[in-house]
Amino acid sequence: MSTIRSREIALAILTVSAVLVLAGYYLNIEGLKSLAKDLQSWAIVIAAFALGLGAVNLVSFHSMHIIRRTEHQWYLSALLLLSFAVTLITGLLLTPAHPVFKWIFAYVLAPLALALYSTLGFFIFSAAYRALRIRTYESSILLLCALVAIIASAPVYEAIWSGFATLGQWFNDVPGTAGGRALYLGVAIGTVIFGLRTIFWYERSQLGGE
């Protein structure tokens, strides 16, 4: 029983899946390619089940608030669970293609998502004002490049002088691309190393280890 409960089985599954996916790509063996494809299909199905986990956590957390009558929270949790239940029941009984479900998406979910994301416009306006200052050499470079990008992406300046767009494109294509490439290469090296460490069991944190 302790063998079954050990983390080593999960780690073995992880290693085998990762190696099979890589082998299916790099080796030209039909059986391996087919197995790699199947594994990827299974992962897609399991990912769909994982969404259910999030829902269960949400319901239990907010039910607890309602049961305990947490001050200033229980009625909000009740509203949350009501919205969840209405959306879920409508979608399952009437299907996602039904006009009622589409109405909920178009006139409840979409405007709320839009509103919450829109507030970032306010934040960036105030954050740019407070943060883009010439305090140090690096912050001055940041300010200069940000100003060039802002000017280049405002249509009216390009119409006043086409040089603004050319300058903006140069900043995008040369120093911007160079910095981005350096970042990508650094992240790529890190991803490969972390992936290999995961495959060889040096990293176990994803499965609840240290």
Place this chain on the structure above:
Amino acid sequence: MPDEEKRDIWSTLEHIDRRILYWILAAIVVFTLLVPIGLPLKVSPRTNDFYHVLEKIPDGKAMVFSIDATVETWPENGPGAVAIAKYIVSRHFKTIIWGFFPDAALLGEKYIVPIFKEAGLKYGEDYVFAGFFPGGETTVARLTTDIQGVIKKDFYGNLIENLPMMKNIKSAKDIALVIDIDGTNGTEFYIRHWKPAGVPVISTVVGVIISGYLPFLGSGQLSGMLMGIKGNAEFEKLTNHVGKGMSAMDMLSLAQTALIILIMIGNIALIRHWLRRG
């Protein structure tokens, strides 16, 4: 009163209540919506390049129209998506519409599918709407080799294998181009798995992730890119399908001008503060 405690206009501006800044921005947006000015807009070389990639694809070829935007990013991506869809229907491409984020299903059905319907195209023969598939990169990778293995039914519940258009579309080899409406970094999945399979990828991306794709544009892994709402508006202008993108251009010009002025005020206040301190 000590110098540090004296409040002049610059100190007041430096410590302004952020809600005043929010109201300034909101006022600019409301003004440009109620009073369209029609400030000029030039089509950039990058948008022209994007258009030329589409132009070079022969009529009748199959392409993927991937909606990886969300309702939050649709105000920026949507105008370009609509203009591209209108261009596609004029060229008689065979189009599969799908997406890997949940919003793709209903965004596609609400904004993109009607364009194909209104153009008189036949569902199942000229276009197929497959809806949303979870699994992100895993699904994108899997689709390169076995489209019908992943997509068994379309959004409306029809079996994919029964749709006439899909008889000749089994894998990435049968696709001439991927167009990604990207608000969520989905283009990167296509760059990693579809471009190596020989399928060119073009994308309309939101401003926040443009800089992340510049290296791919430079290396040719991404064949074309519409950059944010401005790129979307330029494509609308280029293809004569004027829509919501163009209507946002006045706002963009004025709001960014206000931002530039504010940044300058902030820096002048900082320099004055340094000079006072000696």
Place this chain on the structure above:
Amino acid sequence: MNFESIGLLLGALFIMMVFSGYLYKETVWIHIAEHVFIGTSVGYMLVLAIKNIVDNAWTPLVGGKYSYILPVVLGLMLFLRYSRKTNFFSRWPLALMIGVGTGLAIKGVVIAWLVSQIQSTAKIATTSPAAILNSVIILVGVVGGLVALIETREQIGAIRPVASLGRTYLMAFFGVAFGLTVMTRFSVLFGGIQYILQAFGLVK
């Protein structure tokens, strides 16, 4: 008044509730909007996930493709995490997802990021003097940026100016990224305010 008009007004009301928290002050209205959003969005995603499981696993399974029993069972095993006696089983499907994801990430990153980006950086364009200069600037920036990122120990000697130059390029990238992000944020705010004005018939 039809359902669409009622919906538009409801949507506009929700947007105004959220904006009031920033343009005025934080009140219960913004919290109501947030909680309705969370409830609806989780419900919506769950509906789509269930539809996906039914279409892509359950239907083929009952149709005779018995290999699909494995992903269905593995998916259900995720829910065993709620019992202390059985939660170790929930690591198995997780391990499979992580393993597949790791394999795909390594495969994708090696080609798309490492090989292609190194090739493009090393290629010096020779079409014109400006192209040569740009290629050299990019090459210097990429090398400097990598040194700045990777050399995490104390930067002394020759490393220091190279890392400093690399940091300049990284700041240039962040500055460009910030400037372009501004465009996105303003566009979305434009969309939100446009929705309100459209709902009240003030704009088309």
